[in-house]
Amino acid sequence: MKILAFAEQREGKFKKSAFEVTQAARRIADKLTAELITLVIGDNIEHILPELRMYGANRVLAAQDTRLQYYSTTAYAKIVAQVAQQEQAMLLFLPASQMGKDLAPRIAAKLSAGVAADSVALRVENGDLIATRPVYAGKAMIDVRITSPIKLFTLRPNVFTAVAGNGAAIAVEKVSIQLDDVDFAAKVTGVKLTEGRPDVTEASIIVSGGRGLKGPENFHLVEKLADVLGAAVGASRAVVDAGWRPHDEQVGQTGKTVSPTLYIACGISGAVQHLAGMSTSKYIVAINKDKDAPIFQVADYGVVADVFEILPTLTEELKKTLGK
Amino acid sequence: MNIVVCINHVPDTETKVKVGSDGKSIDQAGVNYMLNPYDEFAIEAALQLKEKHGGQTLVVSLGGDAHKETLRKALAMGIEKAVLLKDTSVRDSFSIAKALAEELRAISPDCILFGKQSIDYYDEQIPGLVAEFLGMPSVSVVVKLDVKDGTVMCEREIEGGHEIVETRLPAVISAQKGLNEPRYPSLKGIMAAKTKPIEERQPAIVPPFVEVIGMNKPPGKQPGKIVGTDKSAVPELIRLLHEEAKVI
Numbered sequence: 043m044k045i046l047a048f049a050e051q052r053e054g055k056f057k058k059s060a061f062e063v064t065q066a067a068r069r070i071a072d073k074l075t076a077e078l079i080t081l082v083i084g085d086n087i088e089h090i091l092p093e094l095r096m097y098g099a100n101r102v103l104a105a106q107d108t109r110l111q112y113y114s115t116t117a118y119a120k121i122v123a124q125v126a127q128q129e130q131a132m133l134l135f136l137p138a139s140q141m142g143k144d145l146a147p148r149i150a151a152k153l154s155a156g157v158a159a160d161s162v163a164l165r166v167e168n169g170d171l172i173a174t175r176p177v178y179a180g181k182a183m184i185d186v187r188i189t190s191p192i193k194l195f196t197l198r199p200n201v202f203t204a205v206a207g208n209g210a211a212i213a214v215e216k217v218s219i220q221l222d223d224v225d226f227a228a229k230v231t232g233v234k235l236t237e238g239r240p241d242v243t244e245a246s247i248i249v250s251g252g253r254g255l256k257g258p259e260n261f262h263l264v265e266k267l268a269d270v271l272g273a274a275v276g277a278s279r280a281v282v283d284a285g286w287r288p289h290d291e292q293v294g295q296t297g298k299t300v301s302p303t304l305y306i307a308c309g310i311s312g313a314v315q316h317l318a319g320m321s322t323s324k325y326i327v328a329i330n331k332d333k334d335a336p337i338f339q340v341a342d343y344g345v346v347a348d349v350f351e352i353l354p355t356l357t358e359e360l361k362k363t364l365g366k
Numbered sequence: 367m368n369i370v371v372c373i374n375h376v377p378d379t380e381t382k383v384k385v386g387s388d389g390k391s392i393d394q395a396g397v398n399y400m401l402n403p404y405d406e407f408a409i410e411a412a413l414q415l416k417e418k419h420g421g422q423t424l425v426v427s428l429g430g431d432a433h434k435e436t437l438r439k440a441l442a443m444g445i446e447k448a449v450l451l452k453d454t455s456v457r458d459s460f461s462i463a464k465a466l467a468e469e470l471r472a473i474s475p476d477c478i479l480f481g482k483q484s485i486d487y488y489d490e491q492i493p494g495l496v497a498e499f500l501g502m503p504s505v506s507v508v509v510k511l512d513v514k515d516g517t518v519m520c521e522r523e524i525e526g527g528h529e530i531v532e533t534r535l536p537a538v539i540s541a542q543k544g545l546n547e548p549r550y551p552s553l554k555g556i557m558a559a560k561t562k563p564i565e566e567r568q569p570a571i572v573p574p575f576v577e578v579i580g581m582n583k584p585p586g587k588q589p590g591k592i593v594g595t596d597k598s599a600v601p602e603l604i605r606l607l608h609e610e611a612k613v614i
């Protein structure tokens with residue numbers, strides 16, 4: 043049997059999820075004594091391919107084309123599906139990133155495959171791959187089995203940790219798949235990147251602010267702490283709806299679902315809808331002046347105090363500790 | 367322009383989840399349902415497109431009679447027609463998308479709008495599946511949308527930024543929060559919605575591809591320690607993060 047892992051790159055750089063997906067697929071391949079194939083799509087990607095070997099890839103397929111400089115739903119889906127068919131891969135792994143979540147259903151429709159979306163754990167049971175995935179905003183977990191012959195799994199970023207090893211040599215093969223204009227019917231014409239801080243879904247540390255910050259003018263306190271930690275800035279819906287912070291920073295049931303190693307909640311009460319988006323964080327710190335705030339129910343470390351007192355001190359002390 | 371919005375009916379966000387007696391789904395007792403929040407952005411986008419370009423708007427939902435409540439809300443917001451594809455046998459994305467695609471093929475809309483995701487199962491599959499079944503271009507997680515002379519200009523959210531995407535109608539769009547501010551149904555709208563008919567149809571359902579074998583509550587988190595109540599707690603907090611949690 044063959045397993046196909048999709049390693050996401052953007053602008054000639056692998057996403058962390060590429061390593062997570064490759065290594066998770068490697069583990070499953072070993073358990074099922076299957077062959078692992080890792081697929082990379084883009085333009086100008088040759089130089090990054092060897093990196094995959096540290097995560098257990100040995101056969102790497104590269105689909106290169108100048109038209110693939112930007113992501114394209116239909117062109118990418120065509121390539122992944124055709125490679126899966128040519129190789130007769132039965133299990134496909136993709137990241138549950140914006141790219142992976144956009145691609146998975148397209149590929150699934152082409153291959154008549156079921157999808158276990160946003161999986162946070164995988165296990166082999168009687169030769170079947172069972173995925174665990176959060177539902178109802180993390181208030182419950184379901185175990186699912188896919189019954190179609192070809193099976194797709196998207197893996198939540200930051201959950202399947204990737205550890206670089208030595209790795210054996212890799213064999214790189216070129217994929218030649220005919221791409222036509224219709225494959226670019228929806229065309230990415232450019233990318234606008236918000237400069238500076240990492241995105242909440244990719245960051246290993248997030249500093250989030252809520253209504254306790256009192257106004258947008260005070261968010262520099264959150265930003266400064268984030269910058270010392272190399273962290274992303276997150277926000278509660280209350281402050282996003284008030285227009286203090288942009289939508290893409292919202293964490294929660296109707297915002298982003300995040301699983302960083304450290305989540306620092308500043309002046310956030312911890313409403314169920316907020317907890318839904320961040321309760322799987324490895325460590326949670328809460329700074330809130332109300333000792334009964336629900337956020338303390340999930341916090342590993344709590345400080346019951348005024349954010350305006352704690353944040354500047356914490357930032358200064360951390361600067362010293364981290365030698366910045 | 368012929369615009370269709372596909373909408374879902376989901377447990378509200380306050381729902382306390384209890385695993386039901388089958389061990390595979392939630393206990394329905396006391397659960398209130400609502401229009402899927404992301405679908406409100408899709409409905410608003412449809413209404414704005416119609417206001418700008420003219421045409422008809424239609425909402426479609428696949429589910430049981432309870433989905434009529436959600437269809438009525440869309441009608442109250444200003445959508446003109448509603449179709450209920452009546453089925454309670456499946457909740458698999460592939461089966462639902464297939465049935466929606468068959469219905470939509472017959473209608474042949476210029477623009478099909480979705481929410482980016484249902485907030486019950488968080489699948490984020492149906493828009494892409496439907497687009498592929500219909501052979502249409504799609505743009506997902508859209509935060510900006512403009513249509514001019516059949517050309518669709520969008521911005522979709524990606525990690526740390528936006529992709530600018532251009533395509534042609536007919537197309538599938540899935541809406542993300544930030545796309546617009548959904549309107550509240552007016553009193554007049556609510557009254558009018560009561561008398562608008564909801565067409566019912568029996569969809570053909572293909573067997574599901576994903577089987578739920580068990581549902582569990584996530585391991586509950588124990589409240590941790592309160593490190594202090596003023597800034598003198600800061601050095602200890604840093605020590606704990608550094609030495610105990612080892613996260614900084």
Ligand SMILES: Cc1cc2nc3c(=O)[nH]c(=O)nc-3n(C[C@H](O)[C@H](O)[C@H](O)COP(=O)(O)OP(=O)(O)OC[C@H]3O[C@@H](n4cnc5c(N)ncnc54)[C@H](O)[C@@H]3O)c2cc1C
Nearest residue numbers: 252253254278279280294295296297309311316331332349
């Ligand atoms: C359908 C639906 C979807 C939703 N989705 C989301 C979502 O995705 N994400 C989300 O976050 N919310 C969501 N909500 C909203 C949620 O219910 C809460 O209203 C929101 O999370 C509250 O934000 P907050 O904690 O910033 O504000 P508040 O609840 O007002 O809390 C402010 C906190 O700051 C503390 N505080 C005040 N001053 C200080 C100070 N000086 N120092 C320290 N602490 C201070 C207070 O004690 C309080 O605990 C949703 C709601 C609904 C109905």
Ligand SMILES: Nc1ncnc2c1ncn2[C@@H]1O[C@H](COP(=O)(O)O)[C@@H](O)[C@H]1O
Nearest residue numbers: 372373428480481483484489490491492
């Ligand atoms: N039963 C349904 N009937 C009609 N549309 C649906 C249904 N379920 C989901 N959708 C649409 O598909 C989008 C994505 O849902 P999902 O793939 O379930 O996360 C939703 O925001 C709705 O627009």
